[in-house]
Amino acid sequence: MGRALTETLLDLSELTVLTEAATGAYAVTAVLAAMAGARQVYAFTKTTRHGTSAEAREQTLKLADSVGVANRIDILEQITPDILHQTDIITNSGHLRPLTAALIDELPREAVIALMFEAWEFRSEDLDMDACLRRGIPIVGVNERHPSVDVFSFLGPLCVKQLHDSGLSVYKNRIALLCDNDFIGSLRSGLASSGASVDVFEDVQTLYRAQWDAIIVALRPTAEPRIGSPEAAHLAACAPAGAIVLQFWGDMDRTVLSANGLGVWPTTPPGLGHMGILLSELGPEPVVRLQAGGLRAAEWVRRSGAVSSDGFAQIVTPASGSIANSR
Known part of the structure; x- marks a missing residue:
């Protein structure tokens, strides 16, 4: 965490941050904000499948106490208008989502929303963009490929970890990678460096029949599942018996995949639009880098940093793919 603060130059002095108190590696977000000198950190928590609110409180405060910043973090189970009126940066974190119009309307006009991932990955169900546009509140994504963040470099190892969990060696496996987005380079190089033979397809219908050990779905989510009945039938026609369809990113109709005789991993489906494996599966470092970068990006915009x-x-x-970058 100290290295991430040094590398990103994150400085939240005189700013108030509203984020989440969470469990595991995601307990770092509120603590990073406090370590970066935030005037006050409000950390909202609730019970989820990842842990209870009591566990989130305990883990966040224990971590904060270990670095001497527990006194600057208030754990909340209710967000009042008074807290929103003080907020300079609010994070698009799991416990806070969705950020509704009612919540956004209570923020100061100079507040910013930290998306906490790249802008092109924006999900409309996470927050009310119309309310942000009406209020002039920017939604700030983070450049995950910035040298001081470099989270994209973890995507290849993350996919390899997911394949290992499914029972494949990766080494000497023949992999079909379905990818239509910026993840493509990191995934392809990560799989190849682990000894896999990788062929990339940007569209399901271009996949051809071969002795695939796995078909990796890394397709940008849309309103409908990226793998529905026609796509599942095509995959089944192209894959040998026993091949695994691995959901890295992009929604899939698991019922039709199973009906076509294909195995699916992970066995528990992720939420709509979410990745099939969390960065925290590789340990805390990629999460720390991403959260520090997300806060830094929001801080820069909040302080009116020039674009670059x-x-x-x-x-x-609002325009898909229309992104302005800032230093």
């Missing part, structure tokens, strides 16, 4: 194509921050706009 190679910077930390990306501004989400």
